[in-house]
Amino acid sequence: MTTGEIAPEPTGQQPSGGQSTVEEPHDYTAAGGHGAVPTTGVPSERDPQGAARRDWPLWEIFVRARRGLSHVHVGSLHAPDAEMALRNARDLYTRRQEGVSIWVLPAEQITASSPDEKDAFFDPAADKIYRHPTFYSVPDGVRHL
Amino acid sequence: MTPSLSDAASSDADLRPTRPSGTATGLATAEQSDIAGYALRLGDDALIYAQRMSGWIAAAPQLEEDVALGNIGLDLLGQARSLLGYAGTVEGAGRDEDDLAYLRDERDFVNAQIFELGNGDFGFTIARMLVTSSYQHELYAGLTESRDATIAAVAAKAVKEVAYHLDHATQWTLRLGDGTDESHRRMQRGLDALWPYVAELFESDDLIARLVAAGVAVDPESIATPAMAYVASVLARASVEVPQTHVRHTGGRRGVHTEQMGYLLAEMQYLHRSHPGATW
Numbered sequence: 001m002t003t004g005e006i007a008p009e010p011t012g013q014q015p016s017g018g019q020s021t022v023e024e025p026h027d028y029t030a031a032g033g034h035g036a037v038p039t040t041g042v043p044s045e046r047d048p049q050g051a052a053r054r055d056w057p058l059w060e061i062f063v064r065a066r067r068g069l070s071h072v073h074v075g076s077l078h079a080p081d082a083e084m085a086l087r088n089a090r091d092l093y094t095r096r097q098e099g100v101s102i103w104v105l106p107a108e109q110i111t112a113s114s115p116d117e118k119d120a121f122f123d124p125a126a127d128k129i130y131r132h133p134t135f136y137s138v139p140d141g142v143r144h145l
Numbered sequence: 146m147t148p149s150l151s152d153a154a155s156s157d158a159d160l161r162p163t164r165p166s167g168t169a170t171g172l173a174t175a176e177q178s179d180i181a182g183y184a185l186r187l188g189d190d191a192l193i194y195a196q197r198m199s200g201w202i203a204a205a206p207q208l209e210e211d212v213a214l215g216n217i218g219l220d221l222l223g224q225a226r227s228l229l230g231y232a233g234t235v236e237g238a239g240r241d242e243d244d245l246a247y248l249r250d251e252r253d254f255v256n257a258q259i260f261e262l263g264n265g266d267f268g269f270t271i272a273r274m275l276v277t278s279s280y281q282h283e284l285y286a287g288l289t290e291s292r293d294a295t296i297a298a299v300a301a302k303a304v305k306e307v308a309y310h311l312d313h314a315t316q317w318t319l320r321l322g323d324g325t326d327e328s329h330r331r332m333q334r335g336l337d338a339l340w341p342y343v344a345e346l347f348e349s350d351d352l353i354a355r356l357v358a359a360g361v362a363v364d365p366e367s368i369a370t371p372a373m374a375y376v377a378s379v380l381a382r383a384s385v386e387v388p389q390t391h392v393r394h395t396g397g398r399r400g401v402h403t404e405q406m407g408y409l410l411a412e413m414q415y416l417h418r419s420h421p422g423a424t425w
Contacts, residue, residue, distance in 0.1 A: 079209060080320065088210075
């Protein structure tokens, strides 16, 4: 799970330099492995494909706080598919009654403006103060403005 | 596990009983001890299962699943607080929820054995959640009609929580069963290991029979068919086979438990027993 800025997942395979080749056998069975639940046959060594389990895609989460408001981006999470992403979002982002509706969408489907283009995109608006409605005096009695 | 149940799930404080609601509905005194015993069974199921779910925190396959299983554990802990608090109130011996959770010994716990079994791998945990949530969903749906006002109120809240647990288990059963060869193998093996403990959930006894007659309890045998029909439908969709076994373990309601129960209680109770009355 990450929060904040949309960070596209690296798509290329990570070099496996950090993985040691042969691990000592570890017993990863929970709760001591006593009694009725068989533990024989459960792989007790580190899963050689353990890194693959981290490859769930990233989903961006949008939550609507209540009727009449827009869905607002609240963060992102990993999930194997959209249905599980919705459920993970429910657990991660609406624990304290923050929302009445959730959208999820694949982070890779978002096309974001590039920081390299920031000057061209946004600076031209900087000197156009006439676009701000600050040259008008608001008549008395006008509310909700 | 926390030193005091009341610190862990304080949002459920509104369900804490202040007096036996059985009195308000005119139930006889003889039923009071039955009701206390019944609330204790339901509360022990929830408490022991909550402790098991807390064991997954920081150990689940993904951070998101840590949170999901932790949330489910907190739901169960909230149910346990309400039910154990009520059991202590009806019992009238001055024991509160913490006394019941932390100061009883193994033979005094009356949870079904299926809840105390070690978490095993993720396949076993999901297999158990599918069965127990289906059972609890039928149970609490029925208990919303209980003549005991407190049990009905707890059930009305719990049935929504358990519906989500059931959905979570269903989603994962489908994905594990239809996933890779390894996930399918683990799902099937989890079910096979679980199955001898399933039948105990639907057993009845004299206490249950008296409370069913009084309109307080749900007859476990009456919910076996719908609860297991749902499980079977999910397993069919997940291409996992319903295990066939004649082995049935039982005895939890009489205080007979598996070897794993002692380890669970040692972990859950030692802090409270070492530092009586400790709070955050």
